[in-house]
Amino acid sequence: MFELVVHGSHLMQFARAIGDADPAFENVERLAATGPDALVAPPTFLMAADHFDPTYARRPRPGASWLGSRRGGSEQQSGFHMEQYFTFHRPVRAGDVLAADARPGATWEKRGRRAGTMTFTETLTDFRDSDGDLVASARWVSAMVERKPDAPASSAEVERSPDPAGTDVEVGSSAKDLAVGSSWTVVVVDALTRAQIVMYAGASGDFHPLHSDDVYARDRGHPGVFAHGMLTMGMAGRAVTDRFGHANVLSFGGRIISQVWPGDTLTVRVEISAIRKSDDGGTVADLALTTRNQDGVAVFSGVAEVRVD
Known part of the structure; x- marks a missing residue:
């Protein structure tokens, strides 16, 4: 268990890294308020709790050997981040001091055609405030593969399914403006830059060299560095928060499907899959998200719940 402090300036840095242009993150008075x-x-900000975790392995330490400084495959593979989910019991706000308590979840195996046996492992984390009240819960799913699958020569070789038909309409945040099946699309990044990937590394605390060291990435069979999966997810979340606001997100999560490279342009399609009453009598909309790159390849598939009334 460890504690983290939610600073307004850190929220600004994180918002910039995922391209969130909400002017509140540039307002000094708002940044300083508690x-x-x-x-x-x-x-997805709670990923930045890694800055406060004293045991976090993806942060270089002075005087200690860093995996990015070694060539070849000597270090142990840490697995792939496959899925991430957040549930919010109340919004995470500037000024919060949260205790993070992580515990192991389930473990299971699945046999794949390309990668052999895949072993999946859950990590479950609760975030509680200074009164001990549960603020948010997170579920991380990682996978270890028996063998590294061969990557397709180009994105054109990746099988992809068309998005289901929907009615693209301007959807407001009021329940009366919503309809099941309505959808909208948002371009969340146009030609992703290496600088934005570096910004996300700094904001999130994930300094794995696959996202910053071209030589390291190429030594492991990649064309070069690529974006963090959680940067992809964080950018996808803007298609929800730009529409409904940050405080109205009750849950957000999904599966990281494919790598995102410098130069990629990502478009998120959001569809309203259900509208229902919550336990407190309000209205909640269930959303389904699909993020695709400029070639139409799906890179992230997610779901969200938002309060709309």
């Missing part, structure tokens, strides 16, 4: 009306964090 309390029940303080600035709300983006839905």
Whole structure:
């Protein structure tokens, strides 16, 4: 268990890294404010708790050997981050001091055609405030593969399914403006830059050299560095928060499907899959998200719940 502090300036850095242009993240008064009306964090911000974890392995330490400084495959593979889910019992706000308590979840195996046996492992983390109240829960799913699958020569060789038909309409945040099956699309990044990947590394605390060291990445069979899966997910979340606001996100999660490279342009399609009453009598919309690159290849598939009334 460890504690983390949600600073307004850190929220600004994180918002910039995922391309969140909400002016609240540039407002000095909002950044400095605390309390029940303080600035709300983006839905994937809790990944930045890694900055406060004293045991976090993806942070270089002075005087200690760093995996990015070694060539070849001597270090142990840490697995692939496959899925990530967040549930919010209340918004995470600037000024919060949260205790993070992680525990192992389930473990299971699946046999794949390309990678052999895949072993999946869950890590479950609860975030509680200074009163001990549960603020948010996170579920991380990683996978270890028996063998590295051969990557397709180009994205054109990747099988992809068309998005289901929907009615593209301007959807407001009020329940009366919503309809099941309605959808919208948002371009969340146009030609991703290496600089934005580096910005995300700094904001999130994930300094794995696959995202910053071309030589290291090429030594492991990649064309070069690529984006963090959670950068892809964080950018996808903007298609939700730009529409409904950060404080109205009740849950957000999904599966990281494919790598995102410098130069990629990502478009998110959001569809309203259900509208229902919550336990407190309000209205909740269930959303399905698909993020695709400029070649139409799906890179992230997600779901979200938002309060709309």
